[in-house]
Amino acid sequence: MVYETGNRTIDDAVERVLAGERLDRRDGLALIAQPVEELAAAADAVRAEFGDGTVDACSIVNAKAGDCAEDCGFCAQSVHFDTGIDNYGFLGPEKILEAAKRAERDGAQRFGIVVAEKGVSKEHRPEEWEEVLEAIRLVRDETDVEVDASLGILTEEEAEILADEGLNHYNHNIETSPNFFPEIVDSHAFEDRVETLEVAKEAGMDLCAGVILGMGESPTDRVDAAVALQDVGVSSLPVNILNPVAGTPLGERFDDGAAISTEEIVSTIAVYRLLHPHARVRLTGGREANLDADEQHLPFEAGADGMLTGDYLTTEGQSPADDIEVVERAGLEPNTEANDFDPASVKARHADGGTDAPSEPDGGDAGDAETAAGSATSNVSD
Numbered sequence: 001m002v003y004e005t006g007n008r009t010i011d012d013a014v015e016r017v018l019a020g021e022r023l024d025r026r027d028g029l030a031l032i033a034q035p036v037e038e039l040a041a042a043a044d045a046v047r048a049e050f051g052d053g054t055v056d057a058c059s060i061v062n063a064k065a066g067d068c069a070e071d072c073g074f075c076a077q078s079v080h081f082d083t084g085i086d087n088y089g090f091l092g093p094e095k096i097l098e099a100a101k102r103a104e105r106d107g108a109q110r111f112g113i114v115v116a117e118k119g120v121s122k123e124h125r126p127e128e129w130e131e132v133l134e135a136i137r138l139v140r141d142e143t144d145v146e147v148d149a150s151l152g153i154l155t156e157e158e159a160e161i162l163a164d165e166g167l168n169h170y171n172h173n174i175e176t177s178p179n180f181f182p183e184i185v186d187s188h189a190f191e192d193r194v195e196t197l198e199v200a201k202e203a204g205m206d207l208c209a210g211v212i213l214g215m216g217e218s219p220t221d222r223v224d225a226a227v228a229l230q231d232v233g234v235s236s237l238p239v240n241i242l243n244p245v246a247g248t249p250l251g252e253r254f255d256d257g258a259a260i261s262t263e264e265i266v267s268t269i270a271v272y273r274l275l276h277p278h279a280r281v282r283l284t285g286g287r288e289a290n291l292d293a294d295e296q297h298l299p300f301e302a303g304a305d306g307m308l309t310g311d312y313l314t315t316e317g318q319s320p321a322d323d324i325e326v327v328e329r330a331g332l333e334p335n336t337e338a339n340d341f342d343p344a345s346v347k348a349r350h351a352d353g354g355t356d357a358p359s360e361p362d363g364g365d366a367g368d369a370e371t372a373a374g375s376a377t378s379n380v381s382d
Contacts, residue, residue, distance in 0.1 A: 028223035043270035043303030054335035059103035073249040077116040093135040106320035110146040119152035159203035170200035171208040177224035210238035214258025241286035273303025282306030300330035321350035
């Protein structure tokens with residue numbers, strides 16, 4: 001494949017990526033300064049060369065909400081901030097299975113069990129640990145979706161047990177660059193997150209690790225985060241966009257919205273594709289809040305080939321039917337490799353307002369796991 005735009009910086013980068021070369025920080029900094037239209041088209045060409053023409057959808061359940069001791073400045077679930085969310089203990093394996101089955105019906109290929117705390121501990125909370133394992137087994141055995149988890153910091157023993165239970169991806173986002181991280185989090189270090197990713201990878205799990213854009217970071221920070229993820233080695237790279245939460249430090253600082261434009265979002269996605277040509281670059285939380293309905297397809301025309309569908313950790317997402325339409329507008333198809341669902345049936349079910357339609361933001365009990373995330377309770381987002 002020969003790709004030529006007349007933009008020497010972009011053309012050279014694409015040629016090297018297609019030849020199997022890994023781009024570095026210098027390349028990333030040069031690319032993120034290029035015109036967004038040319039950059040997006042080049043990234044999309046790389047996606048087309050290495051990808052399968054599909055968008056892979058994952059969904060999550062907030063299996064334990066609030067009261068987290070960490071002080072991440074963006075997070076609605078930190079005990080340090082008054083955000084008004086509903087706190088609850090571990091939902092239990094059956095409730096998590098219920099959410100996984102809903103996600104499966106809505107076309108998710110993978111399902112993530114998320115626990116809001118520094119780390120699920122086999123030693124200090126053995127009963128909760130066993131419930132987590134039982135939930136993994138139920139989702140693994142009773143659905144066709146791949147089971148993933150985000151359980152915080154892991155020991156080597158815990159990682160090995162999770163891998164033995166068949167956990168597919170371990171999610172632990174780095175959030176931002178090493179340089180900017182201390183501006184967002186005080187209670188632990190960037191290196192702590194990287195160490196857990198390395199422990200999970202050594203145990204045999206694939207890695208899902210990404211960022212939050214629009215927290216006040218610079219374009220250089222966005223590139224540096226992508227380079228840090230190269231060093232770790234990820235197969236799924238979720239790109240969140242800050243949806244400021246009232247009561248959090250970033251909610252107070254960015255009460256008018258995230259500090260990033262549509263063009264910057266698209267450019268960053270494109271650079272991430274070029275620096276991670278074989279990963280699923282996944283558009284996740286905050287996309288509805290930061291991109292108009294007629295803009296959501298743009299990142300998928302700039303190299304993105306994954307999304308988080310359904311609800312997020314503390315608020316609703318848009319309908320999975322709407323997500324499928326975004327994918328199709330970008331000229332792509334939903335992935336059906338793990339879960340061979342019928343996209344037309346999903347769209348028809350949600351159009352009819354059936355039992356699988358999203359609930360109202362404050363109309364359900366988090367413990368019912370009625371939504372895919374099982375936790376849409378207020379007007380805050382994570």
